[in-house]
Amino acid sequence: MTIFRGAALVAATIALIGAAQAGAGPITVSNVYTVGGLTVPGVNTGLVLDGRPVTVTATGGVCPFGDAFCPGPDGYPWDTTHSAYGGFPLPGAPAWGLVGKVGAGPWVQVGSGPTVLSGTGALVFAVNDDLLGDNVGSFTVTVSYSCWPGWGYGDVNHDHCGPPGLVGKTDARASGASSAQQGNGKAKGKAVGRKADR
Numbered sequence: 722m723t724i725f726r727g728a729a730l731v732a733a734t735i736a737l738i739g740a741a742q743a744g745a746g747p748i749t750v751s752n753v754y755t756v757g758g759l760t761v762p763g764v765n766t767g768l769v770l771d772g773r774p775v776t777v778t779a780t781g782g783v784c785p786f787g788d789a790f791c792p793g794p795d796g797y798p799w800d801t802t803h804s805a806y807g808g809f810p811l812p813g814a815p816a817w818g819l820v821g822k823v824g825a826g827p828w829v830q831v832g833s834g835p836t837v838l839s840g841t842g843a844l845v846f847a848v849n850d851d852l853l854g855d856n857v858g859s860f861t862v863t864v865s866y867s868c869w870p871g872w873g874y875g876d877v878n879h880d881h882c883g884p885p886g887l888v889g890k891t892d893a894r895a896s897g898a899s900s901a902q903q904g905n906g907k908a909k910g911k912a913v914g915r916k917a918d919r
């Protein structure tokens with residue numbers, strides 16, 4: 722019985738170490754973009770998603786007629802299913818609010834958020850307006866996501882934030898299915914290297 726209790730204690734200690742390492746891992750990165758009312762067909766953030774989710778919040782206002790009427794990112798209740806100017810990016814959504822899309826995906830309502838977007842491809846924002854030339858103002862859009870600090874090649878269990886660089890590193894994902902099984906072990910090894918890299 723004593724042996725078994727000892728084994729249980731060792732197991733519990735390992736679990737605690739694992740939890741401590743996990744707690745020191747991912748950080749939240751936030752990027753801020755200005756989405757102007759004149760942009761056609763939208764502002765490409767340059768952020769290319771690989772399936773991981775991002776959380777979006779927005780402030781500011783776009784004046785769709787160039788005057789003092791300037792709804793915020795949530796837009797204004799208005800029939801966007803009909804248009805005399807070629808259509809709204811997202812028919813049925815509030816007019817003049819913030820919409821977004823990922824890659825070849827559809828436009829979706831973003832509003833002031835927080836709104837979670839995911840998919841594969843470039844993250845793009847636009848004002849849900851059918852006539853952009855008379856617009857004044859802009860939305861300030863904040864995009865936040867979680868990643869591990871350090872270089873971009875991580876194991877299959879998490880994504881890295883990027884720089885300071887990939888020199889001397891190899892991509893664990895290139896080794897295929899076996900890398901998935903090595904994931905946890907590599908995470909511990911990477912933790913040391915990452916610290917030195919920061």
Ligand SMILES: [Ca+2]
Nearest residue numbers: 785850852853
């Ligand atoms: Ca307009």
